[in-house]
Amino acid sequence: MGDRTHTHTGAAGRAATAGGPASVRNVVLVGHSGSGKTTLVEALALTAGALNRAGRVEDGATVSDHDETEQRRHRSVQLSLVPVEWDGCKINLLDTPGYADFVGELRAGLRAADAALFVVSAAQEADAVEGVTRAVWEECAAVGMPRAVVVTHLDTARTSFEEMTRVCGRLSGHDRPDTVLPLHLPVRGPEGPDGHAPLTGLTGLLTGKVFDHSSGERREVPPSAEQRGPLQEARDRLIEGIIAESEDETLMDHYLGGGGIDVATLVGDLEKAVARGSFHPVLAAAPPAGDARQGIGTVELLDLVTRGFPSPAERALPAVTTPDGTPRPAPVPDAGAPLVAEVVKTSSDPYVGRLSLVRVFSGTLRPDDTVHVCGRGLDGPGGGTRPRHEADVRVGALSTPFGGQQRPVDRCVAGDLACVSKLGGAETGDTLSDGGDPLLMEPWSLPDPLLPLAVRAHGKADEDRLSQALARLVAEDPTMRLEQNEDTHQVVLWCMGEAHTDMALERLRSRYGVRVDAEPHRVPLRETFASRTVGRGRNVKQSGGHGQYAVCEIEVEPLPPGTGVEFVDKVVGGSVPRQYVASVEKGVRAQAARGVATGHPLVDVRVTLLDGKSHSVDSSDAAFQTAGALALREAAADTRVQLLEPVAEVGVLVPDDYVGAVMSDLAGRRGRLVGTEQVDAERTLVRAEVPEIEIGRYTVDLRSLTHGTGRFDRAYARHEPMPPQLADRLREAGRNDAKSG
Structure with a gap:
């Protein structure tokens, strides 16, 4: 695995069309911010022939062309797809943000992928790498997703491939460190004035071949005498790790008995162990230097992806139900099966409008197809929700992205990914299926957004467009919730962190042309009475014409928490006519909703109507509503109101x-x-x-x-x-x- 010399050109996509799911590899790159994921994607695309030596595609765009937010912040904030071709396979490289605020993009990448490359920087502190990486590693382990590790930035002074390998070994737990082992050892050149020895190549542990890049080209050279000792020690440990995961139980006895095991058998067992997620190889990588096409480790990585990672046909698919929740048989990863697909990302393009990145799990998606779009409702913090929705939608054009381009395709088969334009009101996480048999896929896990951002329109023109812009923003990002708080009368966006809120504000302004002002978020407070008290409401106005006459006397007493507002009628003798008792209650409840001291709703009190007066002509429903409200305010003035x-x-x-x-x-x-x-x-x-x-x-x-x-x-x-x-x-x-x- 990884000891071959390749020259690849050609457009990604032909392999997927010809071979179906078996010739597709969906790989998500994950890792902490600054680990070098995007640089690695560019290096892999260059090695695979998808880029020219200047690192550009045909129209001059780079594979890492970002949206306006990423360009200004110099930070990846969204999932991006880069398809390349290698050894007859279409490899969909899914580059995810490393910053914690954009975990929604990471989860979308994990949903769309069948294997993960963990990119870790040797220049980062070991504790920071382990802490940030562990949660995603455990998430992949829970679903059995195959994983490999790529160590970057080894050209930085005082970096250690061995130390980072030990750090990553701890991710699998103290009892299984030998499932995370290197396939190659880095080769370093002579030390410079700063005492740092630059990375010049890799040595394959199974074959013993050394691939040297010091000349700018990848060429095989024999190992030096000083390399043989460390090479043999690491090779023995790798072989033992492979044999321990082998399905052939006789290999270990044969190996311990001194028998040799041929490389082909070891490579075959290694590929099987990687594909089922029980062994996690560690590789080193560095981008191409100068005019070189191949970076250090890029050929080895592409070989690992095509030969070690599973195809979509080998992975279990998410469960499905009917829209009403009735379980249905699992989808089949076959191009001829009924359609089951999912929107894993939604974005806006300034030229073609809304674009939906879709992973097809079963069947084939074609332009002009009519599909059923179904999205489940979600409850969020503070009452924020996403309503459930269903509709039959006609599919627009299909394309595959590359840098700033959208390359048209005539279909997307099971296991592959494509961008769909004009997919109606489809949102991230929605399921696409055949109209005659609508289905809903099991949702992927997303954390709740817990940082509130209260916003208001900057001006009248912004106010008219704000609602639609917020709805589109939330439809694109499943980790964002929109709340219209009835208590505080604030519009609140719940986000993942400060960078997430900054991105939301910037996109509202730059993408949707809406200026908003952020304001302090207010929590919904309540009021209650600290002790029993009484109040009298007198609404008497007889200054000419039809007057108002209503008097009521009430008693207010506190109740246990969570009781709300109770109203009790204890009037005797008809001092308040029966038809006006309900009017008093309506006035009391309206005033309680407005609050009596600080403007917050009054709760957990019992209001008892004791007595009152009326007039045969001037009493009315409105008059007694006003009297009830006045009585409650007077009662509040005579006691302590508790917040x-x-x-x-x-x-x-x-x-x-x-x-x-x-x-x-x-x-x-x-x-x-x-x-x-x-x-x-x-x-x-x-x-x-x-x-x-x-x-x-x-x-x-x-x-x-x-x-x-x-x-x-x-x-x-x-x-x-x-x-x-x-x-x-x-x-x-x-x-x-x-x-x-």
Whole structure:
């Protein structure tokens, strides 16, 4: 595997069309920000002949052409697809963002792929690499996705391939480090003045062949005498690791007995172990230098992908149901089977409009086909939702992306990916199926967005376009939720982090032409009475014409949390006519919804109507509604009105090293520790109840506190009384805002 010399040209896509799913490889590149994923994709495309020596496609665009947000921020923020051809296979390289805020793009890449390349930088600190990579590694392990590791930036001073291999070995657990082993050892040239020896080539551990790139071309040379010792030690360990994963149980006895095993048998067992996800080879890679077409390790990587990674036909497909939830047989990865496909990404192109990146799991998708689009509803934090939707839609043009180009294709077969234009209102995560037999695929896992961004239109023109722009933004990004908060009257975008919010604001402005202003997010507070009190509402106006006459007396008493507002009628003798009792209740409830002290809804009280007066001519429904509201306000003036704040149940999953810091931080946020739970050998789940006003930015703060290794979830628990001193500060701030307004 990887010891051949190749020269490849030709357009990706012909192999997939000719050979169907068996000739497709879908590979997602994952790794921490700055690990070199995009550079590696370009190097692989150059080696495969998809780029010229200047790193450009035919129209002069580069494979890494990004949208306007990426160009300004010099950071990948979206999933990109680069198809190349190698050894008769179409390889769909899915480049994902490394920044944690864009986990939705990462999950989309994992859904579309059948194998993963973990790209790690030797220039990064080992703890940072392991912490960021572990969560995705475990996610792939849970579904049995094949994985390999690529170590980059070995040309940087004081880097160690061996150390990074040990770090990656810990990802598989302390009991299975020998499932993450190198296939090749890097070859370094003479040390420079800084003491650093540059990377010049690779040595294949199974074949012993050395491929040297020091001349600018990849050529085979014999191993030197000083290379043979480390080579043999690493080779023995690799062979033992391969044999341990072999399905042939006699190999280990044969090997331990001193018998030799031929390279072809080892390579065959290696490829099988990689394909089923039980062995994870480590390779080194460096981009081409100068005018060279082949970078160090790029041929070896492409060989690994085509020979070691499974085709779509070898992978289990996600479960499907009917739109009403009835289970159906699993789809078949065959081009002639009924259509089952999924929108894994939605984007907007300035020339062709909305583009949907679709993975076809079963059947064949063609232009002008009529398909059934089905999307499930999703509940989000704070009431944010995505409504369920279904429609029959006619498919527009199909294309495959490459840099700034969209290359037309006449069909997309099972296992392949393509961009579809004008796919109606399809959103990311929607299922495409035959109209006569609509299906819905099992959704992929997505974390809840937990950082709120409250926005308002900058001007009248922006206000007219804001709703549509926000709807399109949320349809493109499944990790973003839109909430119209009825309590605070704010429009809230729930995002994954600060970079995610910055991207949302920038895209609203640059892509949709909408200017918005961000404002502080307000949590929905409540009011309640601290003690029993009474109030009298007198609405008497008789200054000529038809007057108003209504008087009511009420008693208000606090109730247990979660009770709401109760209304009790205890009027005797008809002092308030029966037809007006409901009017008093309506006025009381309307005033409770508006609040009686700070403008927040009043809850957890019982209002009892005791007495009142009426007039045979001037009493009316409206008059008694007003009297009921006045009575409630008067009652509030004679007692202390307590502010209630929402409290969330919070679960924080962190490495054991950060448990103390997290618990101290939660205590500083007025949190109450509920308990801790050991999740595995190295991580603990900390459970606490924390006021929501204290965790508005906890996503950002936790990432900083734990160096990106911690994550949390939250759920509304109840409203509780706010400390008096804090409530007084909020009341004062509200009065100041009212004066300034």
